[in-house]
C-alpha cells in the first residue's frame with residue numbers, strides 16, 4: 001500500500017477544500033462529512049474505505065455532482081463547482097463522469113444493449129455510433145452474447161458488469177464506483193477489479209468506494225474515512241501552485257466544451273425521448289391499453305357528438321329545404337276568435353277555400369289531441385292493467401294529410417276508412433307505436449282504447465315519409481273527432497314548387513277576408529331555428545358527457561402515471577446521474593401522456609365515426625361528418641393526455657438523484 005500524496009508535479013483534477021455536508025435543520029445539523037480536504041489527479045486509481053455510515057457515499061455523491069456540499073469549495077480542473085449552472089453539472093456528469101453504483105440500477109424491462117446505451121442516449125449520440133460503442137463496451141465486460149436479454153433476466157454479477165459497460169460506453173474521464181462489488185461473490189468481484197484496473201491503464205481516473213480490502217488493495221492510493229472525516233488529513237498543494245499549473249497547463253477547462261447543442265443532436269434527443277416513452281408504454285402494455293381505452297371513450301364520444309349533431313342538422317335542413325319549396329301551414333292565431341261552430345263541416349269549408357287558391361295542390365287537416373284527455377291505452381280502462389302513459393302524439397287527420405306527408409300505410413285501404421268510417425272511429429298506428437303497444441299487424445279484434453271507447457286498428461304507418469312524428473303517433477279520422485274549442489286545427493298545404501311565399505299572404509285573406517289577422521301562416525323557414533335548437537341541445541349533452549369522460553380519463557392517467565413515477569424512482573435517478581437534464585426527464589413523461597392521449601384520440605376518432613355511421617344507417621339519415629369532428633377528437637385526446645402527464649412530469653423532474661440512487 002502506498003499512501004502517496006499527489007506529487008506537486010501533477011495537476012489535481014478534483015480538489016476538495018474544507019468540504020462539509022450537513023443534514024437536518026439549521027438548529028440541529030448532523031454532519032455526514034466534515035472538513036474534507038482531498039486532491040485526486042488525472043489517471044489515479046483511488047479507493048475510499050471506511051465503515052458503514054462513515055460518509056463514503058456522501059463524499060462520492062459530492063464528487064460526482066449528484067449532491068451539493070454545505071460547506072467548503074470543490075473545483076474540477078480549477079473550475080469552482082458552486083458557480084456552475086445545473087446544465088453544466090448535467091453536462092459534466094454525462095460527458096466526463098461515469099458511474100457504477102452498488103445497486104446496478106439496470107432498467108429491468110429493457111435489453112442489455114439498450115441499458116448499456118443509456119448514457120449515449122442521454123448524450124444524443126447517433127444510433128449507428130451508439131451501437132458500435134455499446135458493442136465494444138459489452139464485449140469488454142464479456143456480456144456481448146447477452147445483448148438482447150432483458151435486464152430482469154440477468155444475474156446479479158451480469159447486472160453489475162452491465163452497469164460497468166453502461167459507464168464505459170460513454171468513455172468517461174473519471175469513473176466513480178460506489179461499492180461496485182458489494183453484492184457480488186468473489187469470482188465476480190475479481191472480474192470487476194480486473195475491469196477497473198484495465199480501464200485505469202487506459203488513462204481513466206478511478207474513484208472507488210469499498211469496504212472490501214481486496215478491492216482497496218487494487219488501487220494506487222487508499223483514503224480512509226471515519227465518521228465523516230478523513231483519517232489522515234491530506235495536505236493540499238498550495239493554491240498558488242495550482243494556479244500556476246492551471247496557467248501553463250493548457251488543458252481545456254471541462255466546462256468550456258459546453259458547446260451549443262446542434263439541431264441534429266436536439267432531434268436525436270427528441271427521438272430518443274419518444275422512443276423512451278414508447279418503450280416504457282410497451283413494457284406496461286396492459287395498463288397503457290386501459291388508459292388508451294379511457295381516452296378513446298372520451299374522444300370517441302366527442303367525435304360522435306359533433307358528427308351526430310352535424311348529421312342531424314343536415315338531415316333537418318334537407319327536410320326543411322324540401323318543405324320550403326312546397327309547403328305552407330295555416331292555423332288560427334292565438335288572438336283569433338274561436339268560431340262557435342268549429343265543427344267538421346266548417347273545417348271542410350275552410351279547407352275548400354284554400355284548395356281553390358291558385359298554386360295549391362292539396363290541403364290536409366290535422367288536429368293534435370290532448371293525450372291527457374283521451375288517454376289512449378292498449379287495454380280497456382278499469383281492468384286493473386296499468387300501462388305507462390302514452391308519450392307519442394295523438395293526431396286526428398284526414399287522409400289527404402297522410403297523402404301529402406307521403407306516408408306509406410298498410411293496408412292502403414285504411415286511408416279510405418279514416419275519412420269515412422260511418423261515424424265509428426278507427427285508428428292507424430305509427431310503426432313505433434304499434435311495436436310499443438304490441439300490435440304487430442292489423443287484424444280483426446286488434447283495438448285500442450281512446451277516451452274509454454274501443455277503437456279498431458285498421459292500418460299501420462310503415463314509413464312516416466316527410467313527417468317523422470307519424471312513426472310514433474296514434475292517428476284517428478278527423479270526422480270522428482271533431483275539433484273542440486281547445487283544439488287548433490292545422491291546414492297543411494302542399495303547393496306547386498315556389499308558391500309557399502305568395503300563398504302565405506293569400507291564405508289568411510281567403511279564410512277570413514274581414515279579419516285575416518285571425519289566421520297565422522307558417523312557412524317552413526319559421527320552424528328552422530326551433531328545430532336547430534333542439535338538435536344543438538342533444539349535441540351539447542353528448543359533448544358535455546364526453547368532456548366529463550375525458551376529464552376522468554385524464555385523472556386516471558395522471559394517477560397511474562404518478563404511481564409509475566414513484567416506482568421508477570431509481571431509474572429516474574440513474575438518468576439524472578448520467579446527466580439527463582430535468583427538462584428531458586419531464587419531457588419523457590409528457591411524451592408518454594401525449595402518446596397515450598393521441599392513441600386514445602385516434603382510436604376514439606375511428607370509434608366515433610363508426611358510431612355516427614351506424615346511427616345514421618339505423619335512422620336512414622345521410623351521415624355528415626366534417627374532418628374537424630375527427631380532429632376535435634384526436635386533439636382533445638392529445639391535449640388531455642399531455643395535461644394528465646404534467647404533474648407527474650414535474651414530480652419526476654424534481655427527483656433528487658443522490659437520494660434515490662442510495663436505495
Ligand code: ADP
Pocket residue numbers: 023024031032050051052053054055056057058059
Ligand atoms: P456510507 O456510504 O459510508 O455508508 P453515507 O454517506 O451513506 O455512509 O452516510 C453518512 C451519514 O450521513 C450516515 O450517518 C447517514 O445516516 C447520513 N445520511 C446520509 N444521507 C442522509 C440524508 N438524506 N438525511 C439524513 N442523513 C443522511
Ligand code: MG
Pocket residue numbers: 056057058
Ligand atoms: Mg454507502
